[in-house]
Amino acid sequence: MFAVSFIHVGMLAAAGAVAVPILIHLLFRQRVRDVAIGSMRFLQQVVREHRRRRRVRQWLLLALRALAVLLLVLLFARPYWNERRVDGSDEEVIVLVDRSASMQARRDDGSPTAMERALDEARQEAARLGPNASIHFAWCDSSGAEEMPLDDFFARKEPGWLGTDYGLALGWARGVFAQSSRSAHRVVLVTDLQRKGLEKSPIPPLGADATLDVRDVGMVVARDLAVLQADAVQTEIRPGEPVRLRAVVRNGGALGIRSAQMKVALQGPLGNVEAEQAVEFPAGGLATVEIPLEITTPGVYAGTVSLEVDDALAWNNERFVALEARPPDRVLLVDGQEGRSVFDSETYFLEKALRLRSPSPAERVGAFEVERIVWESGDGFPDLTGFRALVLTNLGRLSEKDVERLTTYVRAGGSVIWFSGNQTTRRILDLLAGAELISPPVNDEPVAGSFRVTKWQRDHAALKIFDDPQYGDLRRLSFDKLLPLRPAEQDQTLLWMDDQAALVERELGQGRFLYAGWTADREWSDWPRSRLYVPLVRQLAAYATGALAMRQQVVQETVARREQKPEIERAGNRVIVRNVDPEEAVLDRITGEELAAATGAHADNPAEREAIARAALAASVGAERPGEVWRYLVWALFGILAVELLLSSRIHN
Amino acid sequence: MKSPAASPLTDVDLRKAATVEDLELVARWVVEGFLHGIHRSPYVGFSVDFASHREYLPGDDLRHLNWKLYGRHDKLYIKQYDAETNVDLNLVLDVSGSMAANPSAGNVSKLRYAALACAAMTELAARQRDAVGLTLFADRIVTHLRARGTSEHRLAILSELAKQRTLPRADGVRALHEAAELLPRRGMVVVLSDLFYDARELTGALEHFRHFGHDVVVFQVLDPVERGMGLDGAIRFTDQETGEQLETLAQEIRSGYRTAVEAWIEELHQACLARDIDHFVMETDQPLDRALFEYFIRRSQLY
Numbered sequence: 001m002f003a004v005s006f007i008h009v010g011m012l013a014a015a016g017a018v019a020v021p022i023l024i025h026l027l028f029r030q031r032v033r034d035v036a037i038g039s040m041r042f043l044q045q046v047v048r049e050h051r052r053r054r055r056v057r058q059w060l061l062l063a064l065r066a067l068a069v070l071l072l073v074l075l076f077a078r079p080y081w082n083e084r085r086v087d088g089s090d091e092e093v094i095v096l097v098d099r100s101a102s103m104q105a106r107r108d109d110g111s112p113t114a115m116e117r118a119l120d121e122a123r124q125e126a127a128r129l130g131p132n133a134s135i136h137f138a139w140c141d142s143s144g145a146e147e148m149p150l151d152d153f154f155a156r157k158e159p160g161w162l163g164t165d166y167g168l169a170l171g172w173a174r175g176v177f178a179q180s181s182r183s184a185h186r187v188v189l190v191t192d193l194q195r196k197g198l199e200k201s202p203i204p205p206l207g208a209d210a211t212l213d214v215r216d217v218g219m220v221v222a223r224d225l226a227v228l229q230a231d232a233v234q235t236e237i238r239p240g241e242p243v244r245l246r247a248v249v250r251n252g253g254a255l256g257i258r259s260a261q262m263k264v265a266l267q268g269p270l271g272n273v274e275a276e277q278a279v280e281f282p283a284g285g286l287a288t289v290e291i292p293l294e295i296t297t298p299g300v301y302a303g304t305v306s307l308e309v310d311d312a313l314a315w316n317n318e319r320f321v322a323l324e325a326r327p328p329d330r331v332l333l334v335d336g337q338e339g340r341s342v343f344d345s346e347t348y349f350l351e352k353a354l355r356l357r358s359p360s361p362a363e364r365v366g367a368f369e370v371e372r373i374v375w376e377s378g379d380g381f382p383d384l385t386g387f388r389a390l391v392l393t394n395l396g397r398l399s400e401k402d403v404e405r406l407t408t409y410v411r412a413g414g415s416v417i418w419f420s421g422n423q424t425t426r427r428i429l430d431l432l433a434g435a436e437l438i439s440p441p442v443n444d445e446p447v448a449g450s451f452r453v454t455k456w457q458r459d460h461a462a463l464k465i466f467d468d469p470q471y472g473d474l475r476r477l478s479f480d481k482l483l484p485l486r487p488a489e490q491d492q493t494l495l496w497m498d499d500q501a502a503l504v505e506r507e508l509g510q511g512r513f514l515y516a517g518w519t520a521d522r523e524w525s526d527w528p529r530s531r532l533y534v535p536l537v538r539q540l541a542a543y544a545t546g547a548l549a550m551r552q553q554v555v556q557e558t559v560a561r562r563e564q565k566p567e568i569e570r571a572g573n574r575v576i577v578r579n580v581d582p583e584e585a586v587l588d589r590i591t592g593e594e595l596a597a598a599t600g601a602h603a604d605n606p607a608e609r610e611a612i613a614r615a616a617l618a619a620s621v622g623a624e625r626p627g628e629v630w631r632y633l634v635w636a637l638f639g640i641l642a643v644e645l646l647l648s649s650r651i652h653n
Numbered sequence: 654m655k656s657p658a659a660s661p662l663t664d665v666d667l668r669k670a671a672t673v674e675d676l677e678l679v680a681r682w683v684v685e686g687f688l689h690g691i692h693r694s695p696y697v698g699f700s701v702d703f704a705s706h707r708e709y710l711p712g713d714d715l716r717h718l719n720w721k722l723y724g725r726h727d728k729l730y731i732k733q734y735d736a737e738t739n740v741d742l743n744l745v746l747d748v749s750g751s752m753a754a755n756p757s758a759g760n761v762s763k764l765r766y767a768a769l770a771c772a773a774m775t776e777l778a779a780r781q782r783d784a785v786g787l788t789l790f791a792d793r794i795v796t797h798l799r800a801r802g803t804s805e806h807r808l809a810i811l812s813e814l815a816k817q818r819t820l821p822r823a824d825g826v827r828a829l830h831e832a833a834e835l836l837p838r839r840g841m842v843v844v845l846s847d848l849f850y851d852a853r854e855l856t857g858a859l860e861h862f863r864h865f866g867h868d869v870v871v872f873q874v875l876d877p878v879e880r881g882m883g884l885d886g887a888i889r890f891t892d893q894e895t896g897e898q899l900e901t902l903a904q905e906i907r908s909g910y911r912t913a914v915e916a917w918i919e920e921l922h923q924a925c926l927a928r929d930i931d932h933f934v935m936e937t938d939q940p941l942d943r944a945l946f947e948y949f950i951r952r953s954q955l956y
Contacts, residue, residue, distance in 0.1 A: 032887045032900060038751035038763065038879055039849040040892040040899060042917070046909040047901050054905060 004079045004629075011077035018073075021065035057647055064644040071637045080181070080628040092180040093135040094173045095122050098191035098217075100141045101584045103159040105192060105312040107219055115159045117217040118190040125188050126150065136176060140169035142200065142581070143562055161315075161559040161566055163584040164194045167201025170212075170599060174204050185210040192218025193595065195588040203598040212599050214592035219312065223253035225260060225281060226316035226585035230305040233290060236357070237325040243293045245321070247305050249281060252587050256283040261308040264291050266323070269299030279307075295325045300554060300575050302568045316585035320568050322554045322577045328369035329545035332387045335374045336394035336423055346393035346421065347372055349528040350520050353537040368541060384409050389544035393520040394421025398428045403435045410437065411509025415544035418513065419520040420446065420483040429483075437513045438506060439488040446481040446524070451497040453477045460494055462543035465535065472532040479525040483517040514540065676815045677808075680772035684780065687773070687942040707731055741800040741840030742778045742785045743867070744771045744810075745832050749791040750820040750894035751849050756878035760937040763874045767845040768814040770872065770941050774843065775810050777945055787813055788835060790828035791821045797835050822894040826850050829858035839866040848873045848921060856924040869930045870947060873921065877936045880918075882910045 037043070097118045106113040112120075122137065129135050138147040139156070142163035148156075170187065177185040187206065191197070193216055206212060229248040237243050245264055251257060259278050266273040275291045295301060306318035331354055333347040342348060354368040373382060375395065380402045384390065390409070410416055418438075426444040433440045453474045456463050465471050474495070484500035487493050494514075495503035502517045520537075522528050542548045557578045559566055569576040709718065709729035717732045752764035761769075771787065778785045779802075786800030787810045796813050798806065829844075836842065842862045848855060848871070862869045878884060884903035891898050918934060925932035933947055 032889045033884075034889050034891060035756045035878070035884065036754050036891045036893050037756050038754040038847050038876065038893055040890060040895070040897050041849070042910055042913045043890055043899055043901070043906070045913055046906045047899055049909065050901070050906055054902070 008077050011073060014073045014076065015070060018066045018069045021062065021069060025062050025065075061644060061647055064640050064647070068637060068640045068644065071633050071640065075630055075633045075637070078628060078630060079633075090182050091129075091133065091184045091186055092177060092182040093125075093129060093133060093186045093188065094176055095125050095135060095137050095188045096140045096145060096169050096173065096190065097122050097138070098141070098164060098169075098189075098194075098197075099139040099156075099159040099162075100164040100192075100194070100197075101159060101161050101315060101580050102164060102192055102194050102313065102587060103217075104315060105219060105221065105224075105587060107312065108222070108310070114192045114217045114219065115157070118215075119154065119157065121188075121190045121215045121217060123154065134180075134182060138169075138172070140172075141165065141562075142168070143560075144168045145172035146562070160562055161564065161580050162562065163200070163581045164191070164197030165200040166191075166197040166595065166598075167203045170206060171201065171204045174206055174210075177207060177210055183209065186213060187211070188213045188215060189595070190215040190217055192216070192587075193589045193592065194218070194584075194586075195590045196583045196586055198590060198595065198598060206599050212596045214595055216592055218587075218589055220589070221253055221312040221587055223255060223257070223309070223311045224251070224313055224316075224587055225257065225307050225309050225311055226250045226252060226313070226582070227305055227307060227319040228286075228582040228585060230319045230321040232323050237295060237323055239296050239298050239325045239327055243295050243323070243325070244290045245275070245293055245305065245323075247289045247291070247319070249279070249287045249289060249307065250586065251281040251283055251285060251287070252585075253311070254283060257281040257309070262289055262291065263306050263308060264293065264303070264321075265306070266293070266301040266303035266321070268295070268297060268301040268325075270297045272303075273301055293323075295323070298325050298327050300324050302554075302575055302577070313585065313587065315566070315580065320566055320577050320579050322568060322575050324554050324575075329388045329542070329547055330369045330371065330386050331389050331391060331541055331545065332382075332384065333370060333372040334381070334390060334392045334395065335372060336376070336392070336396050336421060338374045338376060344521075345374070346419070346519070346521050347391070348521065349533065350391060350393065350537060353534045354541055356534065356538070368538075368545070381405055384414065387414065388546065389415040389417065389541060391417045391419070391520070391541070391544075393419040394423050394523070395428060396421075396423030396425075398431055400431065403431050403437070407435045407437060407508070410511035410513055413510035415511050415546075416513045417540055417544055418515045420515075420517050421519045421521075421523060422446070424483055432515075436506075437508065438504065438515045439485050439491055442484045442486050442500065446483045448481050451479045451482040451500065451502070451518075453502070454496050454498055456495040456503075457492070460492075461548045462539045463494060465539060471535050472530075474532060474536070477525075477527055477530060477532055479518045479527070481518070481524040485515055485517060512544070514544065676769070676772045676811050677776075679769060680776040680811070683769070683773040683941050684776045684945065687777070687945045740778075740781075740783045741838060742774065742783050743788065743800055743836050743840055743842045744774060744785065745788045745790065745829070745842060745844045745846075746771055746814075747791070747844075747846030747848075748789045748795055748818065748820055749846075750822050751847050752874070753820050754847075754876060754879070754893040755937075756876050756884075757938065760876065763847055763876060763937055764820070766935070766937045766941075767872070767874045770845060770874075770935070770945075771843075772811055772814050773941055773945055775807055779804070779807055784840075785810060786836070788832045789813065790832050792824035793828050794831050794835065797832070799835075800838075800840060826854045826858040829855070830861050833858065833861035833865065836862070836867065837865055840868070842867040842869045844869065844871045845874055846871075847875055847879070852917070852920050852924060855921070856928065859925065859930055860928055863928055863930065871925055871930055871932045872947075873918070873932065873934045875934060875936055877938050880911075880914055880934070880936060882907045 099115070103115040103118065104113055126135065126137070136147055137150055137153040138145045139153075140146075141160055142165040144165075145168065166189075169189070173187050185207065187210065189212060191214070193214070226249065227247055228250055231246060233244040233246050247262060249262075258280055260281060262277050262279050264273070264275040273293055273295060275293055277289065277291050279287065279289050281287050300322055302322035303320070304318050305321050309317055311317065333350055333354075335345050335347040337346055339345040339348070351370055351372055354370045371387075375381075376397070380399070384405070390406075406416060416437075418432075424446070426441065429438065429441045432438045453476075456466070456474055458464065458467055463474075466474050479497065482497055482500060482502060484497070484502055485491075485504050487501045487504050490506060492505045493501040493503070494505055500517070504515045506513045506515075518524050518527075527533055539548070553574050555574050555576045557576055558581050559578055564578060566579050569578060707730065709731050713731045719730045719732050722728070722730045746767055748764060752767065753762050755762040760766075775785045782802060784800040784802040785807065787796065787798045789795040789797075795818070798810055798813065844859070859869055859871065882903060886903060887900065888903045889898055889900045922932045931947070933943070935943055
């Protein structure tokens, strides 16, 4: 059965206007004139035919006009169908149960967890409302609200790993109420009232006809330690070097903890790495703990940092962590000419650029282990074992034996970066070409002129970053001399200067030879002073040492989807460390009144309640409530006015 | 033949013709205006002495030819002595209650209008040296003056016409039959009435006149409102004779009323035509010379 309600009930007072057409009809009736006529016989005949029709028309006209006024009044009052159930309940009820990670909290006495108590509350609510009530069951967390059929809803027993967001949940509820044709709306929110839930999405007003029933299943925790963060102190972890693991712990309880064991358990490539430390945690604050680790082998070490305590929330006592230990990239700089001072050496700027340490652990180009030799005289190259790359600058002496050793080095997997110079003669280049390390040069000698970088291989691993303007524009580089190559088919030209191949790569065996037709120092240009010098040199070196290649990489993530959980996930060459949002570990609570006040559902101040109701009404301007019948009223009004017009024109015809 | 245009002399305030003297004066004015119009009308080619002439027939005495008329109209006419052209004009006037109705308010009543028409015809007949009689009827014969040609008789007629009288309710057409019985001598009978009678009974009464060989002309006198219902608004109509009342919105019934009245007039007209009776409708807002004109034409066709 349906009853009609009105959005603007006050407009019904205007129904008194229906008296207007009646008064007009009574007051402005035409006055009668007296006329004597010779015979009534024709009048009687005609009037007899018209009298009854006329009377009916006049009453019909009056009725139509009164009805038109009434319809207009109803239109402004905005009536809508108000569904009523057989059992008399006209409420739309939404039961929202918090399933955020904090709902795992429990008391020390072994009583049910917040989640278990929440399910009990939901069952009681379902039983109270009866089978014919309009009720929605939904889980809520930081991903929003997920409505489920009753059976599926109670099949779930455990909370998830996401955070708390009351704004999202109540926003969803508001959307459900907007579609509802029932007159009263109620939200039953079963939650642990975590304060963080108020601080994420804005809390929407639920509407003037909605009530918020908050069921508090949370608890005041006496003791709660939470590991909020765990990572290595060093940005680069070298096997064999001291490593310290840093953990940030929060004591959310009212009491301090004198001694709690913090354990680190990591699984590495050749075995486990474990450490333990007793730590003290004052009440209500943060503490940072550093635990030394022994890591001797390169690779990824993944595992957990945990506290051996028994408190309200178990999952925040532990945090997943992963570290990557890598040996340094050894680079040998071969200086072809000792300068008059250290600043004049060919490799001075190179060494400085390569010895820079990267500030961010996320930077893939880490520090290099650089060694330098001056090779003007003496025997051939030193032992090249252990060096990932050679950087040869302005070599003036090179024998066939040297070239042979270079070739062996490259074929075995080493990489060479060759920088030209004034000592780079045709003979030396022919030796290199003869060993198939490079292709023949274009000219016998360096060509003087003004050479500017015109293009480069933008998808090359070494040069890709220069697509990002923050690294600088390579086209700013210019040189006064150039010793370009004529690249062969097996060569890959990486960089052009005025259409000349200035940087050419050749793969040979398992290694590569990179030929640069310019100097590493300021001999042929002032480019070491350019802001492009350091990134370009480091990129070329990282490419040569293989640091840019895909290796195992540690990625930090926060649980963001319902189907995810905190864990270490290995995906190809990546190690994904996924933890719960650390804010969810903070169990500070609000009161039900605070939450209700945020929605405006239970304002105690009458003026504030009125303001909220007015705001809700204003927010609904232009929005249509389900069940509104104004369309039918408009069509009915048009129809009545059309009939009235037709009828009145015929009467006075 | 078309009626000549009304002359200024016929457009008098007939409501003010109350006494015999007034009536006589008005009648004279109407007749003189009518005759003036006749003179000037291109449709009428005769002189004021039209009634004393007839067309030449072979064998007529050539001494009586009117050479003036021949010169004017290129046609031969014989003068006739007055005695040969005298006609008894019998005016039969309805004085029942319905004739007092004046729904237009701006015009004269039907009775006043018909009385003036009778007075004008009396005046015209006197100039033609015709004898004139008057019969007033309502529920009975109210007055009957046999047709005579003297001036005293004419005054007596005017006197009767000018009398203010209480108009009784008509009682069918019995009085018309009585009037017919009072006119045994053949002549011209002009009936002036609103004819609010049963059509069949009425034509029967008019046939009675024809039975005695009279040449009958019926002038149906109606008020413009009675014919066209040219009123608007809420009207309470009162029957002049019975006092019956009826209230209605005039514009609502106008169309149906006109249709009914015109159908009735047409029925009467056809009934009269079938009996060789001339039937003309005169509305009280029209000039009186229409009646005179029809009398004139009819008179000329008779003789």
